[in-house]
Structure formats: structure tokens, C-alpha cells
Amino acid sequence: MDKMVQKVQTWLMEHYNGKDRFETIKEEDIDGIAGTGTVRRLIEALQIELNENFNTKIIVDGSFGLGTLKGLPAIIGKGYNIPNIVCIIQGSLWCKGYSAGEIDGIYGDGVVAGVRRFQRDAGINEDGIIRPYILQGIMNTDGYAFSNNSNSRKSGIHRIQLAMNKYYGLKIGLTAPNGDWDKKSQRNFIKCCQSEWGISVVDGVWGDNTMKSAPTLSKNVSGYKASKILLQMALTLSGNYNGEFTGIFDDATYKAVYNFQDTMEIGAEGVVGKGTWASLLSTRGNTSRKAKAFDTNVRLTSETAMKYKNLGYTDVGRYLTNVKNGVLDKRITPEELDIIKKTGLKVFPIFQKYGRENDYFTQNQGETDGKEAMLAAINLGFPSTVTIYFAIDYDIYKSDIDKYIVPYFKGIHKSMGKSYSIGVYGPRAVCNLLYENKLAEYSFVSDMSSGFSSNIGEVMPVNWAYEQFFEDKSLNIDKCMTSKRSTGVVPDWTNKGGNFNEIKNIYDTVNKYLTVILAITHPASSTPKIYDINKCILAYLRSSNYDITVGIDKVLDKIISNKDFSGLKEFGKGAGWNILAGERHPDIVKTVEKNYPDFDPKKYSFQDPITSIDIEITHFAATLGAYITTFFITDLGKSEESALDSYTGWAGDLIQMYAIISMSLEKGYNYFDNTNLQKMIGTLDGELNGYIMFDKNGEEMSKPSSGFSIVDLIQDVDAFNIYKMYNLNKIEIYNALNDYYYVSAKCKKRYTYFKDFLLAEFKKESLSDVAKIFTSREHSILSDSFEELFGKFDSDKSEQVAKAFQDKIEYLIENEK
Incomplete structure (x- = not known):
């Protein structure tokens, strides 16, 4: 329990209980914990004060949105004379973890010092003056302090977040520079790009309009310093660049671009076009790019298989079994394998029985699923050189992967032994952690789910074999990129065998x-x-x-x-x-x-x-x-x-x-x-x-x-x-x-x-x-x-x-x- 936070809660209760739409604070709510409830009530108090003092008509809802942002004075600094607003600022600073003196309504040296410390952590000018976007950054539960450690990945993300605040914070708002890349960081980074490229609607959503506005950058293109800084930031996030954000397309930047393009199999040339920007800013990448593989839950016929073949597809992902309690009969059959063989396609098997919530994934379930997958693969004649991709098909939090998914794959290994190569279908964070733990030899990355928290800010797995990036409803398939590690096989084993x-x-x-x-x-x-x-x-x-x-x-x-x-x-x-x-x-x-x-x-x-x-x-x-x-x-x-x-x-x-x-x-x-x-x-x-x-x-x-x-x-x-x-x-x-x-x-x-x-x-x-x-x-x-x-x-x-x-x-x- 924090005594100053407790004082903030008491002050809010005494001054705002019973006022317009303020969420009542009870005695048991005075717990000294700076959680979302306390922050929400601080915002409600601010909205009430703005309505009373500036005749605004902000809805008192505890959400620091555009109306609240516009209703604030341009600057609030030393000597500001609306005590309750200053008290709210002081209380918000204390809840954020910054000392701001007693809650007395005086914007004095203590408040100035607290604001400066926050500005230093945010990576913006340290003048001790509150501006609307700064107060918006203070009045939430996001942690701005960064503990520098040996984790170079977190340090790189921290540098990106500081640069976002420095160059674009005033335009788009602040990003918590804590070294963790979340949905808000991702959205704000796209806003930085949209703001720089003159997009009319800066919404943080990567789409065709944003991609069309992206500039082409290379060693031979002069100017565009701000966009080149954004490029270096994006390359840092992708794990390919660790230099300074200079805005100069030098040899290190060229090498980083080339390596990223080579890793993603999008044509390594060192020139950053719209497709490269798309792959940097969204896991889906350019969804119109040509693919050689697809996965589908619909059984192939001779006609559809030939159609896919003529469209340039080489590999198809199909399911070994049906989903538990599912309505679709999506499992592959020997007859379908024969069609795939005759068509000249290759197949890579996928196993999914359920896989959409944490509680399913236990070591015992992994053992059960491993046995069932192995049995299905053997009965279909798949050789042991084949990789079976076990599906993790939901937005699992990164913190839950080690608790649920790792034991599940340990169970798969225990039951399958060396019978088949084990792969994973899932978001990037899942694929990366399983690879680090030597539990998945290959990854089938679900990049199509670009909004998954376990995809956002994650580097492409080094062992990726397939990358699912777009649902083509017209063909009833999911388009997939292939890497040099693609594991598809021609089903030519049906005629192999001894005299059995x-x-x-x-x-x-x-x-x-x-x-x-x-x-x-x-x-x-x-x-x-x-x-x-x-x-x-x-x-x-x-x-x-x-x-x-x-x-x-x-x-x-x-x-x-x-x-x-x-x-x-x-x-x-x-x-x-x-x-x-x-x-x-x-x-x-x-x-x-x-x-x-x-x-x-x-x-x-x-x-x-x-x-x-x-x-x-x-x-x-x-x-x-x-x-x-x-x-x-x-x-x-x-x-x-x-x-x-x-x-x-x-x-x-x-x-x-x-x-x-x-x-x-x-x-x-x-x-x-x-x-x-x-x-x-x-x-x-x-x-x-x-x-x-x-x-x-x-x-x-x-x-x-x-x-x-x-x-x-x-x-x-x-x-x-x-x-x-x-x-x-x-x-x-x-x-x-x-x-x-x-x-x-x-x-x-x-x-x-x-x-x-x-x-x-x-x-x-x-x-x-x-x-x-x-x-x-x-x-x-x-x-x-x-x-x-x-x-x-x-x-x-x-x-x-x-x-x-x-x-x-x-x-x-x-x-x-």
C-alpha cells in the first residue's frame, strides 16, 4: 500500500463523491493501490473540473479521449491558479510513481520536479510544463520507467519508443518507453508513419492507403530524413538493425534492409518499396503478394487441385484429423493424397483438435495429441521425415506461453519420440519460444493474425517454413509464403513398400x-x-x-x-x-x-x-x-x-x-x-x-x-x-x-x-x-x-x-x- 496514493484516493472521495457521473469512492476503496479504478476516477475529476471551469461539455466517463485532450489549456505550469486541477495533476503523478509534493493544489517546485522526471523518462523536453498530450501520458497505468539491463531486445524497443515520443509525441500522443512492445506501441508507430507521410486519417491502422503513401527509399534516394529514421526504427524492431537513428541510408541500413528482405523471402535487393514497408509495419505484409503455398480446410478434388497448380501454388497444408466437436470434415484422405500426387503438388500436414484457449494445453494433452497425430500420419503413409505442425490458433498472451504451450509440446515430444519432426503453427512469440526450447524444429507462422498480441513486435522466427498472411475467400484458402525450409512432400509413398x-x-x-x-x-x-x-x-x-x-x-x-x-x-x-x-x-x-x-x-x-x-x-x-x-x-x-x-x-x-x-x-x-x-x-x-x-x-x-x-x-x-x-x-x-x-x-x-x-x-x-x-x-x-x-x-x-x-x-x- 502506498500512503500517498491513499491520500489521493481520500482527496478524490472528499471532493467528488456525489458530483456529476463521478464513480463513488467507498471507504474500502481507499487501498493505496494505483490501479485502473483510481486512474479512471482521476480522469473523471479532471473532466468535471474542465466542464466547471471552462464551460466544456465533456462526457464524464473516465476515458482520456480527444474531447478531454482538446478541453485542456495549452500549457499548465508553475503558478497555475486552478487548485483542483493542480491537485489532480499531483495525484496523477503520485499514482504514476513520481513525487509531486503534498496534494495542496500548488504548482510549485515539487510538481515541476515530478513533471521533469516524467518527461525525462518519456524522452521529451524536460521543462516541467504540462501540455495536454503530456497529461494524457501521465494519466494512465502505463509504466514509463525503464530499467536498463542486458536484454538488448528491450533496449532497442526502448530507444524506438523514446524516438517516437521525441519526434511525434506532440502529434500522436506519448508511448510508454518501457521496452515492451504492445498493441498501443504498434498503433502509435503506424501513426508516426501516417503523420509523416501526410495521411489524412491518422488512426494507427495499416491499410492500403497507408501503404500507397509509403516512400521508396534506398542508398540512391536523397532526402526523406524523417522517413529514413522511421525505417531504422522499424528495422530495429525487426531485429535487423542496432545502430543510431541518424536518418542516413548508410551501409549498415542497407545491410539491415537486405537481411530483412532475405529473411522474409520478399526479394532481397536493399531497396525499401511498399512491400517492404508493409512487412515491416504489419505481420500480414503486402497481402497482394504472390504466394506459392496455401492451407485449407476443404478437401481437394482433381479440379481444384489443378486450378491451384495452374495459379502457381506448389505446397498445400492439410489437416490430419477433424477438430473436436467440429462441423467440418476437413481431414485429408488417401484419395486426396493421390490427387495431390497426380497434380504434382506437395503437402504439409497440420494437426489441430481444438487449441483455442489456455486450459486445453497441458502436458497430458500434448501426449494424447502427439499419439493421435502420429497414428493418423502413419496410417496415411507419411514418412518420418515429414514435419507435423501442431496448431496454437488463438491470441495467447506472451506471459502464458511458457506456462501452457511449452508443457504441451513437451508432451508431444514424449509421446512421438523420433517418429516425426515436430513443428508449430502459431503466432511469432509462440514459434520463437518453442524454437529456443528446442521443442519445434519448424514454424508455420500465423502472420495473418496481425492483431495478435503474440505477433505484435515479435521478430520473424528463424526456423519459419511457411507464413500464413491472407485469407483468399474467393478460393477458400489461406495464402502462405514459403521459405527455403519449406517441408512439403510429394505423396509418392503409396506404391512404396516391401512384400507386406x-x-x-x-x-x-x-x-x-x-x-x-x-x-x-x-x-x-x-x-x-x-x-x-x-x-x-x-x-x-x-x-x-x-x-x-x-x-x-x-x-x-x-x-x-x-x-x-x-x-x-x-x-x-x-x-x-x-x-x-x-x-x-x-x-x-x-x-x-x-x-x-x-x-x-x-x-x-x-x-x-x-x-x-x-x-x-x-x-x-x-x-x-x-x-x-x-x-x-x-x-x-x-x-x-x-x-x-x-x-x-x-x-x-x-x-x-x-x-x-x-x-x-x-x-x-x-x-x-x-x-x-x-x-x-x-x-x-x-x-x-x-x-x-x-x-x-x-x-x-x-x-x-x-x-x-x-x-x-x-x-x-x-x-x-x-x-x-x-x-x-x-x-x-x-x-x-x-x-x-x-x-x-x-x-x-x-x-x-x-x-x-x-x-x-x-x-x-x-x-x-x-x-x-x-x-x-x-x-x-x-x-x-x-x-x-x-x-x-x-x-x-x-x-x-x-x-x-x-x-x-x-x-x-x-x-x-
Whole structure:
């Protein structure tokens, strides 16, 4: 509470309560806070005094408008003899934060000193005399004091505001030079330009009439000093100039103009024409300029797509999904993508479910939206190189961006991982902050919304790919500029892919089968879940190699009753696989075999596009099936389930190799050195010729093998990656395979992904630490039953094997670069 402000409030209450239209001040209003209520009542008091003393007819409304401005004397200075008006000035100065002596109605040295301090902060002549525009600047809640700090951006804005007051304050009014650029600063700056260029209506609104009056400036144009000062101020605001406002079009000014034009992609030539002025003074820029991109919520037809193509457009922004509770069906379809491809256009996807108020944007919502966007993009076949633009489509205050939008994008990153590049559609302040926080790789800037507070006074994001600047209602599109970072892609992936059509056919068959079964057993919900179909397909694809040959009841009883995992040694015969990866339903097997009698999972393979190695499906399907199957023992921890899943893949192959070379060591053949160990992890065909090795029964192997071939390694790595990358609750298995191997070709970085996912899964710092969970006896489920399954191994060598595993993966990662 400020005691002098409290005195001001008391004085107003005593002198004006009950007078014409004065807003009554109650005792509880005497709070010593110089807020809008107190300032409004001071203006009401001034309006009353002007009406009483000068016979004006100003409406007493507490708004310091043109009528109040014109009703004031030309100057009010030392010795002014209307005490109440002087008291109002004193009270206004105190509320503004300037000392003005006691509220006694005397325009003496104290008032003069207070006015001078305000004039100094405003950047105008310090004569201690009140003029109408000065009193208008005092009688509001705008802060005029500027704390000089290391923020060069704020310092530059402060210099602009001071210059506006110095050169144009008398004509257009004062601007608070506090280093913050708001709507009033923007409006006043345009007024400065309009005043200088002789516009008849100085309203602070950028329009065609103002643009037409803008002068063309360059190094070769003499005169126009005032306009050149305005240019330097505008270039400072754009972040391209930090020099003095000299009014000389020198080399520094030329460079700033050129850089600005180059950044905005409006033709870099160093000459300031009307289009450059438009881009400097409004985020919309020159709305008649030619654009190469557009976004639309209307689905393209062959006719409209060709029309846009003939008009010179190259890129189109379309929506991945519909808006929550929206009435428009604006989502893109595969058929539309085919039209876009045939027309020769490129497409960039946009995701917007709602996005028009702060409360929507939370980290949890970001995770949800990220998953939905990723699912939609994958199902439409968009490769992982594509950028998805998440929409922030409202006028968010700059102070709220960090509180709401940043957590939202952190959620998007958490759910999407490295699946797609993440972009943002929104005003400049949003785009800039997300880029600074490394949460958005590209920006689609909503510059069309030039009145947004988060656009005003903001520099163009350095990562902008598209700039939306005009709604063309005749074409039902929003025109967009493109930068050299434009991310549109030609939808040419529809014909890409491996031989996964067979798996798609099996998917459709299983889907139909389950639909019939559900219609009988659960008529109310007869649509099968994608997860159930995927699980059944993977169980089928692991083939009879993994069929059940022993009952699983006893195995389950041991696990449930006393966490005895010894029964899992039977999973090679089928029991464990039915536990870990879901039952291989005989009826589904028969249905698929009936429809596709020539298809045999044991003979089915596809070529890895990176190594050209044929990947057989059975082990791959068994491993992936185990990963996506939730183990249903209620007291089994996540780490134990993750370990069990790993035994079906990379960890099982690693310790099987470990057991073989441990048995070989017993027979006198020592391969426990890093070079040999790395060679045996992901070994190539024939690479172990000449090695003498023994199986777990001590029998010499006729064809030496570590049990961890390159085919096994690729299967293990890819199965784990696909499990982590794709939500197989919602994404069909054939779409996931097609994207991983061909569309997005994420397999190009398979070992990089594998390392990142594995460290996150087990919360370890190194791959060696992860491997030691399985090569030593640290883990709770590593028991004698697993030695029975894989073979005995020398526990003293566990760290060597774990280190070799780490080194081999790191070596493979290096080869991916």
C-alpha cells in the first residue's frame, strides 16, 4: 500500500463523491493501490473540473479521449491558479510513481520536479510544463520507467519508443518507453508513419492507403530524413538493425534492409518499396503478394487441385484429423493424397483438435495429441521425415506461453519420440519460444493474425517454413509464403513398400474372422480391436515352430503361486510362448490356411533394405508378439516383464552365445576377448569358420555358430524398435512394417534407436549396464531354469560379454552415420 496514493484516493472521495457521473469512492476503496479504478476516477475529476471551469461539455466517463485532450489549456505550469486541477495533476503523478509534493493544489517546485522526471523518462523536453498530450501520458497505468539491463531486445524497443515520443509525441500522443512492445506501441508507430507521410486519417491502422503513401527509399534516394529514421526504427524492431537513428541510408541500413528482405523471402535487393514497408509495419505484409503455398480446410478434388497448380501454388497444408466437436470434415484422405500426387503438388500436414484457449494445453494433452497425430500420419503413409505442425490458433498472451504451450509440446515430444519432426503453427512469440526450447524444429507462422498480441513486435522466427498472411475467400484458402525450409512432400509413398501385402491380406482375414466371432459372443461390440488382430497375426506368423506341445496350466500355477519361472524353459516347445506372446489359436490358423493355402510362415521372408539380408518372419514375429503382449501376473514388476520380453529376443540370443563359448572354454577353447566376442555378436555367414565350439550338452558343433547371427540381431533389434515406435494398439502391423522398412525407412538408424530405447527401458546409463542384467545373476528372475534353457555360462566373464555387446552396438551405430 502506498500512503500517498491513499491520500489521493481520500482527496478524490472528499471532493467528488456525489458530483456529476463521478464513480463513488467507498471507504474500502481507499487501498493505496494505483490501479485502473483510481486512474479512471482521476480522469473523471479532471473532466468535471474542465466542464466547471471552462464551460466544456465533456462526457464524464473516465476515458482520456480527444474531447478531454482538446478541453485542456495549452500549457499548465508553475503558478497555475486552478487548485483542483493542480491537485489532480499531483495525484496523477503520485499514482504514476513520481513525487509531486503534498496534494495542496500548488504548482510549485515539487510538481515541476515530478513533471521533469516524467518527461525525462518519456524522452521529451524536460521543462516541467504540462501540455495536454503530456497529461494524457501521465494519466494512465502505463509504466514509463525503464530499467536498463542486458536484454538488448528491450533496449532497442526502448530507444524506438523514446524516438517516437521525441519526434511525434506532440502529434500522436506519448508511448510508454518501457521496452515492451504492445498493441498501443504498434498503433502509435503506424501513426508516426501516417503523420509523416501526410495521411489524412491518422488512426494507427495499416491499410492500403497507408501503404500507397509509403516512400521508396534506398542508398540512391536523397532526402526523406524523417522517413529514413522511421525505417531504422522499424528495422530495429525487426531485429535487423542496432545502430543510431541518424536518418542516413548508410551501409549498415542497407545491410539491415537486405537481411530483412532475405529473411522474409520478399526479394532481397536493399531497396525499401511498399512491400517492404508493409512487412515491416504489419505481420500480414503486402497481402497482394504472390504466394506459392496455401492451407485449407476443404478437401481437394482433381479440379481444384489443378486450378491451384495452374495459379502457381506448389505446397498445400492439410489437416490430419477433424477438430473436436467440429462441423467440418476437413481431414485429408488417401484419395486426396493421390490427387495431390497426380497434380504434382506437395503437402504439409497440420494437426489441430481444438487449441483455442489456455486450459486445453497441458502436458497430458500434448501426449494424447502427439499419439493421435502420429497414428493418423502413419496410417496415411507419411514418412518420418515429414514435419507435423501442431496448431496454437488463438491470441495467447506472451506471459502464458511458457506456462501452457511449452508443457504441451513437451508432451508431444514424449509421446512421438523420433517418429516425426515436430513443428508449430502459431503466432511469432509462440514459434520463437518453442524454437529456443528446442521443442519445434519448424514454424508455420500465423502472420495473418496481425492483431495478435503474440505477433505484435515479435521478430520473424528463424526456423519459419511457411507464413500464413491472407485469407483468399474467393478460393477458400489461406495464402502462405514459403521459405527455403519449406517441408512439403510429394505423396509418392503409396506404391512404396516391401512384400507386406500378404500380411495385409492375413490381417483382413483375421479381422473378418474376429468380427464374426464377436457378433456371436458380444453383439454390442462386434468390431475387433486392432491390438487383438495384430496379436493374432503375430502368433500365426511365428508358425508351428512355436506351437504348444505341453499344457500351460502347471507353468502358470508355478508362476502365479510362488513366482517360479522354471516352467518357461518349455517355451521353446510352445508353452512359454503362449504365456509371453499370446496363444496361437488353432481356428485362426485353419482360417488363414484355408484362405491362403500357399502361404507358409516358415518360408516367408522379406529383404532388409539396408543389408539386403533376407529376414525370416517366425522368430521376428515371436519376439515382437512377446513385446506387445502384456504379461498378466499382477505382482510382476515392469522391470521383470521387460526382462522376460528381452529373453525372447536380444537377451536370449546374447546369453545363448555366452553359454556356448562358456562350454567351449571348458573344452579348452577360450574366446573371451573383446575381438572374438564382438565377432560372435551379429556374426556374418561363414565368419566363424575355423572356430571349434560346443553346445550346452558338450557336443562339438558341426557348423560353428554363436547362436547370435546377424539375422538374429536384426530381428531382435527391429522387433524391439517397432514395439517402441508404433502403437500397435492402433496401428496395423503391416502399416508399421511398411513404414519402418520402406516409407520412413527408420531401419537406417536401427541401432541408434535400439540403444536409446533400451537405455530408457531399463533406466541405465550404458548398454553394458543393461546387458549385465542378463549376463550376471543380479536380476531376480535369472534362475537355474534359464541355464537349463540356454546352457550354463561362466559368471566370471559376465562383464566381458556385456562390454562386447555394448562395443558391437556402438560400432554398428558409427556405421549408420
